[in-house]
Amino acid sequence: MKTALVGDYDIPEFDKTIMTNLLVSVVDLNIVRQEYKLIGVRNANQEIYRVIGATTDNQYLNATEELDDMGLVDDLQENDREKNGYDAIFSLDLDLDA
Secondary structure, three states: OEEEEOOOOOOOOOHHHHHHHOOOEEOOHHHHOOOOEEEEEEOOOOOEEEEEEEOOHHHHHHHHHHHHHOOEEEOOOOOOOOEOOEOEEEEEOHHHHO
16 A cells, blocks of 8 residues: 655644554655545544555555544545545544534
């Protein structure tokens, strides 16, 4: 799997856990966007700050399970199609704070 930061957005504390738990290579964003499946990760401001690209369905499933285990929620889980090219977009579960 490959990953890249997007723009100049805030990087949340949990990003260190993502980088530790997922076996990803840091590459240019344009290279990540060419991968088979794309996962976006949002910060507290709901901005997609990181993109993770998976080459296979297995890599994609492993990454989404790992992000889920970290307590992040797939905002596209209820949808049956991708959004803006992403197959999944993970963020903190905002309902936990309510």
